[in-house]
Amino acid sequence: MKITLPDDVKQIIETLEQHGYEGYAVGGCVRDSILGRIPNDWDITTSATPQQVKKLFLRTVDTGIQHGTVTVLMGKEGYEVTTYRVDGEYEDARHPKEVTFTANLEEDLRRRDFTINAMAYNDSEGLVDVFGGRADIEQKVIRCVGNAEERFGEDALRIMRAVRFSAQLGFTVDPDTAEAAKKLAGTLSKISAERIQTELVKLLVSPHPDYLRYAWEYGITAVVLPEFDRTMETPQNNPHHCYNVGEHTLEALRNIEADKTLRLAALFHDFGKPQTHTTDADGIDHFHGHAKISAELANNIMHRLKFDNDTLNKVKVYVRYHDLRPELTEKSVRRAVSKVGADAFAEVLKLKMADTLAQSPKWQPEKKAYLKELTALYHTILEKQQCLCIKDLKISGKDLIEDGMKPGKEMGEILAKLLELVLEEPQRNEREWLIGKSRELRNTEG
Incomplete structure (x- = not known):
């Protein structure tokens, strides 16, 4: 089969070959090319040692030279060129103790x-497929190279990668690979939180x-996300539901766009239900109060998995307010949007x-009709550019200071009260009215 290699990749491989070495595109870029996808990056494998690679190219960076990897710079692009290697014994279920070229x-x-x-590829040899990768692509199967237990024993993260590739490609996992x-699965406890996070998000x-x-x-979530296992054990015997909490979560994930924060929020949104589960006399x-508990759990899990603060804070807000049901009036929706935040809403x-x-x-x-009307009211409020937060008020702390008020806690309280009054009646958001009302509030407080 013919794979169209980028010019830079061709040039690197040809340079290696001209000096008596082998060179191939390898790994994910070959897989994606066979699948008709555009590879994110192109990795090259070679019989040349790192020092030999460095002598052949003007600009290189030692990115992982102890493992045989040198980055060759071609213009503004960098290409990882790695020496053929055999990995030694794995001591931490992630990295080999040593590598042998x-x-x-x-x-x-x-x-x-x-x-x-x-699989590997170059133009002179074509596709090198010793282990049946192309057939597995055609059969839509994720299968370990050789003995699955050995592969997972070398690097426990591969256990999550099997499920992740399955989800990305819509492939099934080979039975022997699944059994291994x-x-x-328990060895995933040795893998860093950051790497677990990366695989979870990709999935x-x-x-x-x-x-x-x-x-x-496979027992993966029991190790890396035990909160999900509890949802799979929590029934929802309620007329509004047809799945247990975990199955409902999986269905919610299917029905939301492939955005990182939204998918995380869909995953976490009902994690508080096992804790708040009660059954009445009938x-x-x-699950009263589950949204608050879910937001707390989301916060704890995302800290544990070392998520960045921006993602964490957004997801927490979405989870906390996913069960908010304001009345379908402009006033109620305006208050809800103010509480949640205009963008987050x-x-x-x-x-x-x-x-x-x-x-x-x-x-x-019935619920879709409610959401349609809620969305329409939300857009109406935005179109009218109604005041939704303190910074939208037509006065600021500076105005209050100029009007004789001292900076401090009281000023914040006055501005919060003014916002409440404006949320009640948007037309009140006029500087003159707000200054007058602030004086009145100060006199009352005094």
Whole structure:
């Protein structure tokens, strides 16, 4: 088969070959090319040692020279060129204790995780596919290279990667690979939080976020996200629901756009239900206050998995307010938007729709109609440019100081009260009225 290599990649491989070395594009770029996708990056493998590679190219960076990797700079682009290697013993279920360089391409391909990632290509030799990667792509299978237990024993993160690739590509996991994943899932406890986070997010933003089910089935979530396992054990015997909490979560994930913060919010939005689960005298399940607990759990989990603060804060807000149901009046919706934040409210609406689509079909028409009207009122409020927060007020702390007020806690309280009054009646947001009202409030306080 013919793969169109970028000019820079061709040039690197040709330079290696002209000096008596082998060179191939390898791994994900070959896989993606066969799948008809545009590779994110192109990695090259070679029989040349790092020092030999450095002698052939003017501009190089030692990115991982102890593992045989040199980055070759071509214009503004960098390409990782790695020497064929055999990995030594793995001590931490992630990194080999040592690597040994080899002149044999097949030995290098043998150490890789999955058959679909263990193919190499250059224009002179064509596709090198020793382990059946192309056939597995055609059969839509994720299969470890060689013995699955050995591959997972070398690098426990590969267990999550199996499910992640499955979700990204819509492939099934080979039964032997799945069994090995189940057997060794506990070793994921040795993997850093940052790496777990990366794989979880890639799975969630994939075309099949509901494949998180397989992470649960294999025992992966029991190690990295035990809160999800509890949702899979929590029933929802309630007329508004047709799934248990975990199944409902998977369905919500399927029904929300592939945005990182929204998919995370959909994942976490009902994590508080196991803690708040009660059953009334009629056998109906209730989850009062679950949104608040879910937001707290989301905060704890995202800290544990070392998420950045911006993502964490956005997700917390979406989860906290996903169950907010204001009356369908401009005043009530205006207060809700002020509470949540104008930008965040738009995302909360998306989460509410995904939540609705994962509930009992019987009540969906009514709930969709409510959301449609809620969305219309939200847009009306934005179009009218109504005041929604203190910075939207037609006066500021500076105006109050000029009017004789001393800076301090009282000033913040006065501005908060003025905002409440303006949320009640938007036409009050006029400088003259606000100054007068602030004087009145100060006199009352005094």
